Amino acid sequence: MFPFCFEWMWDMSHMVFMGGLWYALTIIGLGMTFCIGKAFYDTFLDKGKDAHHH
């Protein structure tokens, strides 16, 4: 649910619940965007690390 939806109310419950959800999704989304973007960049310029890792 977004603040522009008709059910939205600017109260603590909405801000905590939905804020928490979007906060978590943002971290996950940014993390994956970084990984995929960097992999594209490294592959294109062929300068990624080849060493195995774990």
Place this chain on the structure above:
Amino acid sequence: MDSALIPRGVKRCPTWQFALWIGAAGAVLLWGVFAMLLCWFKGLNQTNMNDAYGFALWIWADLAVIALGGGAFFTGFLRYIVGKDELKNIINYAVLIGFICYSSALLILAIDIGQPLRGWFIFWHANVHSMLTEVAFCLTCYFGVLTIEYVPLILENRQIDKVPFFHKLGHNMHEIMAVFAATGAFLSFFHQGSLGGVSGVLFGRPFGYREAIFIWPWTFFLYTWSAAACGPCFTILITKITEKVTGKKLVKQNVIELLAKISGWMIGTYIIAKIIDTWYWAKVTAPAAGFNLMDFYSNNPFYGIWILVLEIVICGVVPAIILTSEKGRKNPAALMTAIILAVLGACVNRWVMVLQVMAVPVLTFENWVMYYPSWQEVATTILPVAYGVILISLSYRYLPIFPQEQELNPEA
């Protein structure tokens, strides 16, 4: 036939044998899928749920697999945040088990809501006063985190790893895995807790109701604590079963013992908190609502005081004593007994907090209400087990799940 896909330096059974094994698990899976389709097409009249049991076998299974899948978040927390480096040798498997548990929980919920096409309503038309909304949010996000943790493992397959982009993507994901692990720990803390909070806030049901700190009843903290305590035991149990089935040693004993030791101390502290909680509930909370302890454990054909003793003493105190002693951890039989009891303890705790809550009469003119699941409920609850067996088998065969396998089985 599929030898090009199998990790280097390890031995796997012949393809025909593997196909036979997958076929057997697949047959059970199909039985569950058939029951699932019955529930979806004919409706929840296929179950034995009724006005007394809005929550039933599925919700118990959900809560149990979520608690046992807690091994993933807690092992990830210990590995990436606390820095227990030895656990890198079991973290892959903990993630896989967590992935199976959480995908199973979501699948069961998709059956339980009866109308899965409207599953997205909980996100769009969220009831922001419900703990279960928070559970749905965290569960979905954490399943996303577990998928992100599992993907690098898939990318390490011999053939996939040859593709430069996938190789680099896997590397990048490993590099920032601590961020995902921390997010997973945060999400798990809240959804494990809120699942416990659901029974704790039921002020109309004195069997489940507990006192609260701010808005969080004690059960909130006890659920998170017990999942972190018993989840790693489930990881160890599945590892031991895998070793038995494959006839190989897959994880070094020092890694198992470290996880068992941490788990033991967690169970020990949890069970002390649980005993205090139970004592306060029996002496103060329940009497304030007009109930004595034995009202909850008598005059019915199933729920006796034995279930309380089983949960707290046999499946709580006993595994805690065994796992916190070095002698207990080093004795294979004692270790196995303790981890089985701990896993059973988490399952019994979820059972009483989901089903016994429903069974106990609340008003003076009410009687105990017993519940027996229909075969469709049983089949759909066994479905995730078959799915888990298949996913573990495929992952074990084609992915480098156990970093120590080659070293421990040099003859392969």
